[in-house]
Amino acid sequence: MNRRLGVLISGRGSNLQALIEATRDRRLDATIAVVISNREDAQGLARARAAGVETLTISHRGWSSRDDHDRVIVRELRARDVGLVCLAGYMRLVGPPLLEAFPNAILNVHPSLLPAFPGVDAPRQAIEHGVRVSGVTVHFVTSELDNGPIVLQRAVPVLDDDTVETLAARILVEEHKAYPEAVAVVLGGGWRIEDRRFVRSATSASSSLSPLRADS
Amino acid sequence: MNRRLGVLISGRGSNLQALIEATRDRRLDATIAVVISNREDAQGLARARAAGVETLTISHRGWSSRDDHDRVIVRELRARDVGLVCLAGYMRLVGPPLLEAFPNAILNVHPSLLPAFPGVDAPRQAIEHGVRVSGVTVHFVTSELDNGPIVLQRAVPVLDDDTVETLAARILVEEHKAYPEAVAVVLGGGWRIEDRRFVRSATSASSSLSPLRADS
Numbered sequence: 001m002n003r004r005l006g007v008l009i010s011g012r013g014s015n016l017q018a019l020i021e022a023t024r025d026r027r028l029d030a031t032i033a034v035v036i037s038n039r040e041d042a043q044g045l046a047r048a049r050a051a052g053v054e055t056l057t058i059s060h061r062g063w064s065s066r067d068d069h070d071r072v073i074v075r076e077l078r079a080r081d082v083g084l085v086c087l088a089g090y091m092r093l094v095g096p097p098l099l100e101a102f103p104n105a106i107l108n109v110h111p112s113l114l115p116a117f118p119g120v121d122a123p124r125q126a127i128e129h130g131v132r133v134s135g136v137t138v139h140f141v142t143s144e145l146d147n148g149p150i151v152l153q154r155a156v157p158v159l160d161d162d163t164v165e166t167l168a169a170r171i172l173v174e175e176h177k178a179y180p181e182a183v184a185v186v187l188g189g190g191w192r193i194e195d196r197r198f199v200r201s202a203t204s205a206s207s208s209l210s211p212l213r214a215d216s
Numbered sequence: 217m218n219r220r221l222g223v224l225i226s227g228r229g230s231n232l233q234a235l236i237e238a239t240r241d242r243r244l245d246a247t248i249a250v251v252i253s254n255r256e257d258a259q260g261l262a263r264a265r266a267a268g269v270e271t272l273t274i275s276h277r278g279w280s281s282r283d284d285h286d287r288v289i290v291r292e293l294r295a296r297d298v299g300l301v302c303l304a305g306y307m308r309l310v311g312p313p314l315l316e317a318f319p320n321a322i323l324n325v326h327p328s329l330l331p332a333f334p335g336v337d338a339p340r341q342a343i344e345h346g347v348r349v350s351g352v353t354v355h356f357v358t359s360e361l362d363n364g365p366i367v368l369q370r371a372v373p374v375l376d377d378d379t380v381e382t383l384a385a386r387i388l389v390e391e392h393k394a395y396p397e398a399v400a401v402v403l404g405g406g407w408r409i410e411d412r413r414f415v416r417s418a419t420s421a422s423s424s425l426s427p428l429r430a431d432s
Contacts, residue, residue, distance in 0.1 A: 116332045130413030132369035133329055153348035155371035160416045197346030200376045
C-alpha cells in the first residue's frame, strides 16, 4: 500500500500530532502528504505547518451539497497521491465520493470499545453507563457511523473516581499510541476484510502481535 | 451484608466451582449456603455435593407461571438466610418475585464487556463483529436483560487466530477470576447504586483497587 497519508481534521489535531511524531520517530514508516481541515481556525493546521506538512483548508460551507465538498477533498488527496486517509477529529460525516475513492482506505479513531458507545461524547456515555472498562477503537470508515471493520482496540480502565474529563484524558493517551500503530498495521499489508472483520494473515499477525493485545 | 450465598445453576457450573474454590481458599469470605438448579441433570450439582454444599433441584416445569417457580426459589433461599444470589450459568430469566426479594443482591457474570454483546452466544457475537478486545462483566441483575449496574469488568484480547471456542475458553478463565472478586467487592460494602452506576466510596475503592483494573 502506498505510504502517503492524508489527514483530515476539524480541531486541535492531537491525533494528527501523534501521527506526525510517529512518522518522525520512524515508529510509523509513512509520509503525511497533506493535512486538510474543514475549518480554517483548526489548531491542528499550525501543528502541521510546524512539522513542515502541507495544509489546506477546504471549508464545508458554500457548496451546493456535501458530496461536492467531498469531491474537492478527493481531488486534492489524489493530486498528492494519498493512499490512506486518516480522520483525526474530523467532525464531518464522510460521504459516498470519499468512501468510493478510498475503499477500505479511510481510518478513524474512536474513544470507546466499539460497538459500545458510538457517536458523540463516548467517554460521557461510558461514565453514565457505569462501565469499568472502556478504551479506544481504530476502524475503517464506512457509510455506517462508527461501525466499520476494526483494526485495533485498546482497553482503558475506568477508575472509581473518574469524571468524564479524567476518563477522556486517559483514553486520549491511548488514542495517541493506538492510532499510529493501527496505521502501521494497515500499511504493512497482509490483511483482508472478511464480512465485517479485519483479518490478518498468520504471518503478519505473528510478526506484530503485541500492538493488538488488550493488556499490553 | 450477610455473607451467605445462594448459587443458581442450569448446567456444568464452572463458575460455581470458581466460587467454591474462592471460599475454600479464603479469597472470598463467604459461605455457599445452597446451590439450586432448575435441571436435575446439571453437572454443577455434583460439584456442589463434592464440596459438601447443600443442593436442590427446583424444575422450571410444572408451574402455572414463571413467577410461581421464582417464588419457590425465593422461599428456599430465605429459609437458608441467603443474602446474595449468584447466577452461574442459570439459563432462566429472573422474574419479579426474585428481583423484589433480593433488590441489588442478585449477581450475574456475562462473557462480554457489556453493553456490547448482550444475550446468548456473546463470544460468537464478538468474533463475528470483529472486535479486538472483549471481556467479562459481573453485574447486578435487573428486569432488563444483561443491563444492570456493573460491579466489575475485565478485558480479554481477541487474537487473530481465535475461533468462537478459543475466545470463549479465554473469557471463561477470566470469568472464574472475576466472579469471586466481584462477590467479595459486593460483600465488602461501601458501595451504592447511583442512577445505573455501581459507585464505591473512596475508602473501599482505594483499599482494593487492583481487581477493578482492566490491565491488571
